Amino acid sequence: MTFSPPSKQRIEYLELAAATYQKQLQGSPAAEYLTSRGLTQGSAQYFRLGYVESPVSGHERYAGLLAIPYINRQGVVAIRYRCIEGHDCKAIEGHSKYTREPGDKAKIFNILALAKPEKRIAVCEGEFDTMTGWQNGIPTIGAAGAKSWMPIFNRLIRGYDEVVTLADGDDAGLLLADTIAEKNEHAKTRQMPHESDVNSYFLEQGKERLLEYTGF
Numbered sequence: 001m002t003f004s005p006p007s008k009q010r011i012e013y014l015e016l017a018a019a020t021y022q023k024q025l026q027g028s029p030a031a032e033y034l035t036s037r038g039l040t041q042g043s044a045q046y047f048r049l050g051y052v053e054s055p056v057s058g059h060e061r062y063a064g065l066l067a068i069p070y071i072n073r074q075g076v077v078a079i080r081y082r083c084i085e086g087h088d089c090k091a092i093e094g095h096s097k098y099t100r101e102p103g104d105k106a107k108i109f110n111i112l113a114l115a116k117p118e119k120r121i122a123v124c125e126g127e128f129d130t131m132t133g134w135q136n137g138i139p140t141i142g143a144a145g146a147k148s149w150m151p152i153f154n155r156l157i158r159g160y161d162e163v164v165t166l167a168d169g170d171d172a173g174l175l176l177a178d179t180i181a182e183k184n185e186h187a188k189t190r191q192m193p194h195e196s197d198v199n200s201y202f203l204e205q206g207k208e209r210l211l212e213y214t215g216f
């Protein structure tokens, strides 16, 4: 698999889109949704989250979705979209909770966290757990899942004393942790309690308990 970075034009387009959706967040159903997931306005700003109310040209299909930009030193290199309806996305045929644009390959979410000098870093599955960790002061990067952890990513976490995967509290949650541990001997796994993840644990137990449980 090749990892050609997005072109300058592509990044400019995504920058414009992200900025547009950011402006449409306030007072939107997406803002309400973020609050329900315990994310602060500060986090929404930091991660440049947005709501696709009036899509930029080419993004019509993402109308009504929460926009989650993937940002690296070059700028916005991808935007992923999340359904914020109250229904069970899995129960609807041909519909999925998360949508990514064609050609958007596996990427690390919140990769800028790697620029901070830290001895330990946490890896979460999914953007919401990653944002929750970060909001609570845990240096956190995210992967979309075990299959989204690319061999090339191992190089990025080599310099840490410890890499802790905060695995979801189900069997599938261990897949990402095991994938990372297989190639990184300084990797550890901290699995969240049964049926919970970093976000739900934080919502139920609060910041102090989250830090205590995760050891950060």
Ligand SMILES: [Zn+2]
Residues within 6 Å of the ligand: 083, 084, 085, 087, 088, 089, 095, 096, 097
């Ligand atoms: Zn849905």
